[in-house]
Amino acid sequence: MPVLAGVSLGPSFVEVALIEEKELKAFKRFYLPQTALSTGIKKFLEEAQLKPVKAQVSSRFLEKILGSKLGGTVAQVVTQGFETWPVLRQPTRPHYFELNPLRQDPLASQDLVFGVPERISSRGEILKPLDMQSLKPIHEKLQLMEVKKVVINFLHSQINPEHQNRAKAYFSELGYQVFSATRTESSSDEMPAWKENLLSACFAGSFEELREELKKGFDLPETDILFWMDQGRLAQPAPENYASTLHGWTHTVLQSRTEKSQSVLFLELENWFFVDAQGEQEYWESPWGRIKSQNPRFHRLRLQPSCEVIRHSSSGLGISREELSFEPGPMTFGRSVRPLLFDLLTEELGLEISTMTEAGRRKWQNTMIAFLKNSPDLSSLTLEKFSKKFMARILGQLADEVRSLHKKGSVFVSGFWAEPMLTHLQHEAPEIDWVLDSHSSTRAAVSASLCEGGIKS
């Protein structure tokens, strides 16, 4: 029987599962800062002595680059008269009143925005035909600047895509990578769609590197490496759809439920989410404003494993809302000096993963002891007592957040942390019917590979 590979790519961890005849045959998790993707996959396949015929990938890897400055060499071709419209629709920072409010930086450089004479009406009528002659000077300038990526953003292209398609063909024939996704007719706001195109362009380099690594690791052609995308599509994404792979994982998580009415509390190793049973979203509220994302409604929980344990000015201890990354990662990995919620939970719940070190664990304990000594409210507590109280509080907050989000039916709990945390969640919120996923610790990768009928327990 053919073997199928399921891959769940987080920002720092990868999980791979091999499925044969709907049975889980092998599973591995590895840490990208220590093991390259292709190397890790190759080694796993050698150990398992299995070769998959296809790989299905659910990826959050590109979240990693969201924090960096994007869009350095992406050109935007827009309807003339709207060259600064993307900038004007950027969100204001901060969210409170202050003397020097700013806009979030746009996704692409304003120096590379070009307006072209064209106009379609809200009914799809051509008010001004696309002036193809106006595209040539743009091409000449982009050649000089060695820009290879072009985004086409015209108004009302969802009603009449003729101009968009012609401009796309022009630049494609000249060898540019063109990002100009087809919009559905119901798409009524241009900016989320425009930003989706821009984000796909920004992601292009990283996504293509990722795909090459997967091809090398599995020794499979591109046609046999499929990605989960918006609307639950499983396909090879075209360049203009790279951004739509960002939240495709929500579909795999919902597929793993035992009943369709269940919401899912997805407690993955790196990140925690609540995925709604009812309701789809059309947009994702990104730092750059709304971006098109047609997926099940999901919430990134306020508490995350990578939130830092911090000392307050009032000399207490708390959890920062800022998420740090897993590179260098938790203190128990041995390379970081900042204690994370991950450290507290793994120690308290008695969990181990291969990236944790003895030296890291000792550092964590010593740091927490020092914190307690310096906190007048807490100095009488031992580390053990404090950790128990703190964890109870954390899980209480987590349960409270789920209560606020959950509407009806049971909550399917899945992911790396699901089984260790289940009893605590049941204690904190006994009125919720918590259902544990039987494949919880391998869920991410198993879900990615899901086919009809699911996996045997």
Added chain:
Amino acid sequence: MNSMHTEWLQEFIGDWLDFGDSAALLGPGHQTLGLRYETLADIGTLGVAAQTVVKYFSLEEGDVVLLNDPYSGGSTLSMMTFVVGLAGGFSWVIRTGFRPKLVMSKKLEEEGLRIPPTPLVQKFEMNSLIADAIYSHPQCPPTMKRRMTSLIPEILHKVRTWALLHNSRSPLLKTSNLNDYLQASRSHLEALLSEVAQGDARVETKLETGELIKLKLSLKNQQLFLDFSGTGPSQRICMTDAATIGACFGAFKAFLNTEIPVNSTTLEFLEVTTPLGSLLNSKYPSPTFRGMTEGCALVASTVIQGLSEVMPQRKINLGASSPLMISLDFSDQRSFFDVLPSGVSASSLGDGSDALHFWTRNRLQNSVEEIERYFPLRIHHVGIRGKSGGQGKFRGGNGVIKEYEVLEAAQLNWVLPSNKIADKAGLSGQSAEIILIEDNKTRIHLDQIEGHRKILKGSRLIVSSSGGHGF
């Protein structure tokens, strides 16, 4: 109270504010525990809305009282405020907006449907008779029924969630902990104020239409006294006392340039005196749309001017700080409304931002495609109004320019910024302007501060907001 609990309470309150366009949470003693605002008026009025409701109703868990009346703690008539009873005597205030209309009115009722505090839901049961009466009113926003159909069940779901949380977290939510939490806010603000200069200032803002805002400001002993005695009345720009307090606090917060929570104890740092009958403390039935929008911006800018005199190292001259507003009323009752943001003035902190609403934090923004689909309009151009910001060591932000083509005849209403203060150092940004082009050739400069005019099908409007002052 344990410091871990303070942090938990702060986050807990924050979660309950993340609903609607703006929201507030009040404790069993009707003290404001937290508030999230979108506008200046929200800061002063959300708490007052709750206090007005509890004065006239016995608000219990599962009750929802609807209001929009500005004289009962509402904002503009297009903003609906819901005061919700929660378990444990807590109350929750949520505000959500509908598309506004710019009406040059003399009375409040001309601005839209006025809803005094009205029991919409009692003990989780919708009062259908009242709801239907509201929906069928000719001035009721056209999308209100559809929106309420989904919003009310969401609100009631949250009320039930609150009951569960209140039950499991009741030790943390006891009054002594709430008071300790509020006291922590007070201490934080006291510490901030101990680091700033003290002093007095006198400021006047005179509008081109003749109104005068007079302010005597005194920052001393960690308190801010704002005495607006001498401020005159207005028939056009009318605010409520609550909105004035909100504008003052918003300005104070902005000037401190750091996030401070808005709650009962931080609001107490201000003592605001507004003469009854003045434009800052109007009486029913004075119209309030322009007061809640333009008026709040003018008051906030006046306060900022005063604080700039006390603390010149943080000086900012906000220039034409009231917004440029237009509306186009079509024959089929559809009314298009737009507010164009000005360039932000520069300050000692740096250049001003281009075309940014200084006194609004609205998460939603107009879409060109949606406007063109819904209204008989075509937008030919939206862009940054180049070189409209004032010069100086730091450049003022540029305004925005929009060009509309009107596809059906309409009535245009407009309000230009009414306090075009020229910067004494000559660093002014360009003024706002509206140009009407008829028959593709006749250009008419609409230079009155406010006005209305019938415009023909095919006319174009080029609307440009002001640039910020340089520094």
